[in-house]
Amino acid sequence: MSLSPRLEFRQTQSLVMTPQLMQAIKLLQLSNLDLVAYVEAELERNPLLERQSEPEGEGGAGAERAGEGVLEVAVHEVHDAAHEAHGEDREARAADWLEDRLDSSRSAIEDRLDTGLENVFPDDVGREPAGPAQGAEAPAYSEWAGVGGGGRDEEGYNLESFVPAETSLGDHLAGQLTLALTDPVDRLIGHHLIDLIDEAGYLTADLASVADKLGAPLARVEAVLATIHAFDPPGIGARSLAECLALQLKERNRFDPAMASLLSHLDLLARREFNTLRRLCGVDEEDLAEMVAEVRRLNPKPGLAFGSGVIQPVVPDVFVRPAADGSWHVELNSDTLPRVLVNQAYYSKVSKTTRNDREKAFLTDCIQTATWLTRSLDQRARTILKVAIEIVRQQDAFLTLGVQHLRPLNLRMVADAIGMHESTVSRVTSNKYMATPRGIFEMKYFFSSSISSSDGxxxxxxxxxxxxxxxxxxxxxxxxxxSDDTLVQRLRESGIDIARRTVAKYREAMRIPSSVQRRREKQAAAAGS
Known part of the structure; x- marks a missing residue:
């Protein structure tokens, strides 16, 4: 073996995760909401990206559209006029030009309305109208001043300013606290406790730590909390589910020793051990059924009626509709696809004015990023559509006949059919939804493991x-x-070979209690009726 230095050539192949490839993979697994946020961030960062504008309708943006396009047109033209003006009075000349254009547009609109704009919108804030006395000076006043942006210096009169805001849970409780307590110290403690109540209506902190933090006696903090417990909605400020239910029962005057014993053994109620509960509560079967029915009518999360966060509805990425020939028509939801373009004209204009290598490198990076983003978005849309079409082809029986005919399907089957990798299919189906005649389903819903048939x-x-x-x-x-054994037997009679533990696993996943608990519940419901 020679130890002397020498040159060797080797040829290898490897996949390198470039930043562009990482971006494409990231875009593929984003939901439509996350994708919109990502594209918005890129539009702010990259000057060569722009939104694809919608085609304008007839009428354009003229001054005759109730003044809707007047300011927009004037702003663009005054920008050009300001560049053409020279000397120290350039800005003043441009401002005068803009005022003249706005006055002419205002006159045109007044002629069409056959009235003065001051008679339509009372926006003349700051003028000094004559008072009751003859020519007496009065302070400037307008009933629209400071309301809804109606002043001359504001953007315009806004009716949305008069829409009342949604009352949050904290505001609802704070308003009651002001009426219930007059002592400033108690109010301070009350506001601190209200801030510690979560959106479900439960107090999330220990009273001892609250008293230590505020430097107040524990008894005083407990007294203020007792006052909050009497607020609307009933059950607010509870520290446990049992206390929340007890507060609601006290408000209904239905809290007695038997009900207190029932609430102290909610774990037995969850397991439907009614015989044990009857012995602990000292009631018969009929009374226990009434008590359980009373508890079920209570609200375990009273705070959710106030100040809940905005619920974002599911927006499907793909629409599936039946076609006239019996097949299925699959199309992308265009509303979820960002429309961005690369401004090549602006790039050509700016690239001629670059002064150093740093500016050239920045422009080169921007044009490459913008071009790759548009291609990645297009490739993402095509991939989603391709996967959706294959899923519809595989699950045609489900769309036609229902969930009983859902076929076993995995990522490999779809990947082999469309010529892609399993990881790509997995990213495509993540956080993507499909709207079908049977409802909106996540794409991953259609992938299910297979259970062998007993008859082959x-x-x-x-x-x-x-x-x-x-x-x-x-x-x-x-x-x-x-029982689970009986379910196994009936399934095997229908041609499904399944084990008992699998039946138990599926039943628990659907949050269905065991046969013993179901029998107790059904017997109690029958006795109560």
Missing amino acids: GEAHSAESVRFRIKQMIDSETPDDVL
Whole structure:
């Protein structure tokens, strides 16, 4: 073996994760909301990116459209006029020109309305109208001043300013606190406790730590909390579910020793151990059924009626509609696709004025990033559509007949059919939704493991098996409650080979109690009725 230095050539292939490739992968797995936020950030950062403008309708942006396009046109033209003006009075000349244009537009609108604009919108704030006395000077006043942006220096009269804001839970409780307590110290403690109440209505802090932080006696903090417990909605400020329910029952005058014993054993109620509860509460079967029905009518989260966050509805990425020939028409939701363009004209104009290598490098980076982003968005849309079409082809029976006919499907089957990698299909189906005639489903819903058939036929989807288990449990009677073994037997009779532990796993995943607990619940409901 020679130890002398020498030159060697080797040829290898490797996949390098470039920044552009990482960006494309990131865009592929983003939801439509996250994608919009990402594109908005790129539009602010990259001057060569711009939104694709919608085509304007007939009428354009003239001054005759109730003044809607007057300012916009004037601003663009005054920008050009300011560049053409020279000397020290350039800004003053441009301002005078703008005022003349606005006055002419104002006159044109007044002629069309056949009245003065001051008679339409009382925006003349700051003028000094004559008072009741003859020619007496009065302070400038307008009933629109400071309301809804109606002043001359504001953007315009805004009716949305008169829409009342949604009352939050904190504001609702603070208003009651002002009426219930007069002592400033108690009010301070009360406001601090209200700030510690979460959106569900529960107090999330320990009273001892609150008293230590505020430097107040614990008894005083407890007294203020007792006052908050009497506020609307009933059950607010509770520190546990049992206390929340107890406060609501006290407000209804339904809290007695038997009910207190029931609330102290909510774990037994959750397990439906009614025989033990009857012994602990000292009531018969009928009274216990009434108590349980009373508890079920209570609100375990009273704070959710106030100040809840904005619920963002699910916006589908793909629409699936039946076609006239019996097939399915699959299309992307254009509202979820960002429309961005690369401003090549601006790039050509600015690139001629670059003065150093730093500016050239910045422009080069911007044009490359913008070009790659538009290509990545286009490739993302095409990939989503391709995967959606294959899912619809595989699950045609589900769309036509229902969930019982959902076929077993995995990522590899779709990836092999469209010629892509499994990881790409996984990213495409993540946080993407499909609107079908049977509802809106996440794309991952259509991927389900297979369960073999007992007669050697086609395998069954796990989702369809769950649906059959739920159907059989929903149709059972108090005298004929199906155990897991019975469910296994009936499924095998219908051609589904499944183990008992799998049935138990599916039942627990659907939050269906065991047969013993279901029998107790059905018997209690039958006795109560």
